[in-house]
Amino acid sequence: MDLKEAAAVRISRRSFIGPIGEEDFMYLQGLAEKYSRLAEVEIGLFHGLAPCFRGFQASYGMFSGVEDGFLLGGKHHTMDHLEKLGYYGEFLVLEATARGLGTCWVGGTYRKDMLPPSSPDPVDGIIVVGKVEPRKWKEKAIYRMVHRASKTVEQMYHADELPPEWFIRGVECARLAPSAVNRQPVTFYWKDGRAAASVPDMQGLHPVDLGIAKAHFALAAGGEWQWGNGGGFIPAV
Ligand SMILES: Cc1cc2nc3c(=O)[nH]c(=O)nc-3n(C[C@H](O)[C@H](O)[C@H](O)COP(=O)(O)O)c2cc1C
Structure with missing residues (x-):
């Protein structure tokens, strides 16, 4: 699957069945380093994000099985910091999708106090990434709750x-x-x-x-x- 095909099939996934494998991790970590330099934004791929998603069950977007994710942020060096973070972060989403992984951008529905010690400061966005199965009824129900009708072209x-x-x-x-x-x-x-x-x-x-x-x-x-x-x-x- 190339990135255009990935863009066509991508949807936000919130239920994960496991962490990403070592090969995918190394590949995506390498890309994160490259995009981090281009964007002048700190972007890192982290293991062990599960504690950030405990205790947010009742809010917008219920996540389960989160282990890995990109943390994006750091000191704002340019006016366009957040726009570049979105631009390059989305290319990481599409790269992960092309490798058969599930992803979801996360703005605020996580516990900031449980972020890993070496996280960017501040964290302006997270992209959770992990192994996914075909969607089950619970994930579909959550999806319908948070997914408003889309605009036409x-x-x-x-x-x-x-x-x-x-x-x-x-x-x-x-x-x-x-x-x-x-x-x-x-x-x-x-x-x-x-x-x-x-x-x-x-x-x-x-x-x-x-x-x-x-x-x-x-x-x-x-x-x-x-x-x-x-x-x-x-x-x-
Ligand atoms: C910047 C940003 C922040 C988001 N934050 C959250 C979030 O905190 N929790 C959540 O469940 N989904 C979050 N999402 C995912 C959106 O809800 C999702 O992209 C939108 O409903 C469209 O659905 P789709 O991604 O499946 O096309 C976020 C998306 C973006 C782009």
Whole structure:
């Protein structure tokens, strides 16, 4: 499975049947180091996250069997820290998905006091990752509870003329991206022959959602984003 196929099949998984194997761990750890340098964000893959997820049974997103996860954060070196964290973190999600693993972004529903001692400080986001089985009824029920109806492709962009095919491909892939509480706050624009993406404001998890949606768009459309709210896209073609 390549990353585009991974984007098409990915959904958030919250019930894990075991930690990831050593080979997957080494591979994903290597990628985390590479993306950490590119993003100027601390990103590490950690074992032993189970205690962070005990005692959150009654809240948004019930997790079970969590052992491993990427911790993302650290000192904010750039204005675009949280957006880059979302962008590169989502590529890790897709890499893990392509290897048959389950993942879920976690914003706040975990115990910060139980994080491993060598975690980034602060931790701005977690991506739990682990072995998964085909979904059972309990996981499906939880999924329905937390997964709001998704937007259509048309609801996700504004265009002042017919956009090129690569733009629509990008929006279609961004539509499948995870977002906090499935709010899908990112809107894409095709204006004066140029693509851009924005969120209503850069509060809370919006910058992370912006980075995640930009990652999906870039993967399918081919090209590079300028960072920041309202940043433009430079297609590779
Ligand atoms: C930044 C971010 C934070 C999230 N935080 C949580 C969380 O704390 N708990 C949880 O169960 N799911 C969390 N999610 C997962 C979303 O609920 C999920 O992506 C959304 O409902 C869409 O579902 P899908 O990922 O299956 O497409 C988060 C997602 C994102 C992108």
